[in-house]
Amino acid sequence: MADQNINPFSQEPTTKTTPERRQLSQSNHAVSRRLQKELMTLMMNAEKGVSAFPEGENLFKWIATIIGPDGTVYEGITFKLSLEFLNNYPYVPPIVKFTSPCFHPNVDLTGNICLDILKEKWSALYDVRTVLLSLQSLLAEPNNDSPLNQTAAELWPNQTEFKVHMEKFMADMRKQNS
Amino acid sequence: MVIASEAGPSKSGREKEGSPEEKDDRTFECNICLDTAKDAVVSMCGHLFCWPCLHQWLDTRPTRQVCPVCKAAISEDKVIPLYGRGSTKQEDPRNKVPPRPPGQRTEPENNGGFPGFGFGDGGFHMSFGIGAFPFGFVTSSFNFGDHHHQRPAHGAGRGMALLDEDPFVSKIFLWVAAIFIMWLFYA
Numbered sequence A: 001m002a003d004q005n006i007n008p009f010s011q012e013p014t015t016k017t018t019p020e021r022r023q024l025s026q027s028n029h030a031v032s033r034r035l036q037k038e039l040m041t042l043m044m045n046a047e048k049g050v051s052a053f054p055e056g057e058n059l060f061k062w063i064a065t066i067i068g069p070d071g072t073v074y075e076g077i078t079f080k081l082s083l084e085f086l087n088n089y090p091y092v093p094p095i096v097k098f099t100s101p102c103f104h105p106n107v108d109l110t111g112n113i114c115l116d117i118l119k120e121k122w123s124a125l126y127d128v129r130t131v132l133l134s135l136q137s138l139l140a141e142p143n144n145d146s147p148l149n150q151t152a153a154e155l156w157p158n159q160t161e162f163k164v165h166m167e168k169f170m171a172d173m174r175k176q177n178s
Numbered sequence B: 001m002v003i004a005s006e007a008g009p010s011k012s013g014r015e016k017e018g019s020p021e022e023k024d025d026r027t028f029e030c031n032i033c034l035d036t037a038k039d040a041v042v043s044m045c046g047h048l049f050c051w052p053c054l055h056q057w058l059d060t061r062p063t064r065q066v067c068p069v070c071k072a073a074i075s076e077d078k079v080i081p082l083y084g085r086g087s088t089k090q091e092d093p094r095n096k097v098p099p100r101p102p103g104q105r106t107e108p109e110n111n112g113g114f115p116g117f118g119f120g121d122g123g124f125h126m127s128f129g130i131g132a133f134p135f136g137f138v139t140s141s142f143n144f145g146d147h148h149h150q151r152p153a154h155g156a157g158r159g160m161a162l163l164d165e166d167p168f169v170s171k172i173f174l175w176v177a178a179i180f181i182m183w184l185f186y187a
C-alpha cells in the first residue's frame, strides 16, 4: 500500500524533464537580463570603493573589487573577489569568494565568506552592488560569533596586534602564490 | 563585451542618478527581475512584483515565505493582482507558472436591500415584516442575476458559495413573492 503511494513521486522527475529544460533556458535568459540591468546600474552610478564587471564574455561570472574601508586595518587595501551566478539567480545568492588574501574573522584561508545575506538571509532584492557594500561593511565590523578564521577572531579585539598578524599573513600568501 | 540594452540613445541620456523621470520608471519595476512588472501583483506589505517572479521566489523557499523587500510574511493567496489598462494584452503564456491569483471582489453593501433577507445567516427566517415591502422581495431575487455577472472567474469568496444554488432558490422566491402579492391583494 505504501509502495503504491510512493511510486508516482519517484517517477515524476523523468516525466518532467522536457518542460523543465525549457524553463531552464527561459530562466537563463531572465538571469542574463537581470545581470545586464545590474551591470548598467553599477556603471551608471559608480559606488565609492566597490566595483564589479563580468569576467570576459561570461555574464554569469564577475570579478569585483572592494577597497578596505577608511579607519580600519584594511584601509587602502584593494581586495579582489569572484562572483558566480547560478541559473536560478536571484532566487539563490551568488557564490562570492575573496580571490586575494583576506585575513578576517569571517573569511577562511581559501577566501570563502560567512555572511548571512549570502546564505539564509539572502533576498532576491539584493544585487551585486548591495552584496559588495555589505562585504565592505563586514570588513569593518566582523561577526566574531561565528568565525571562519579563529585566529583572526581572537586577535580582532587588539587591532594593533591584528594588523601585525595580517601583514605577516598577506606576505606569506603572496610568497605562496609566487 | 557588448551590453544588449533596450535603452535607446534617447533614454540613456536621462539615466543619471536621482533624475525624477528615472525614479518614475522604477516605481513600477518588479523587485526581483528589475523589469517593468508583468502580470503585476502587490503584496499586503505593498511591494510590487511580477507574478511569475514572486511565485518562483516563494517556490524556492517553501519554509520561509517572506517578502523579498521587507521580509514581511507573505503568501500566495494574499497577493493582489494589479490590472492596468490594457494589461491583459501584455500577458505572455506561461505554461509552468500557475495563473495569477484572482482579485477578490466584495460586493458593496446593499443598503436598499431588504434587511431581513439574510441568506448567510443560515436560514430563511424572514421576519414577517416582509409583508410591508413585498416588492423588496422581488428585487432581491432579481439581484441574483447581477451577482453572477460580476463574480470573478475563480475566486468566489466564501459568502458566494451559497449563491451557486440560486436558479432554483430564486425561482422559489419569485413564487413566494408572487403568492405574497396575491395574498396581499386578496386579503
Ligand SMILES: [Zn+2]
Residues within 6 Å of the ligand: B030, B031, B032, B033, B034, B035, B037, B038, B049, B050, B053, B054
Ligand atoms: Zn519580475
Ligand SMILES: [Zn+2]
Residues within 6 Å of the ligand: B043, B045, B046, B047, B067, B068, B069, B070, B071, B072
Ligand atoms: Zn514587503
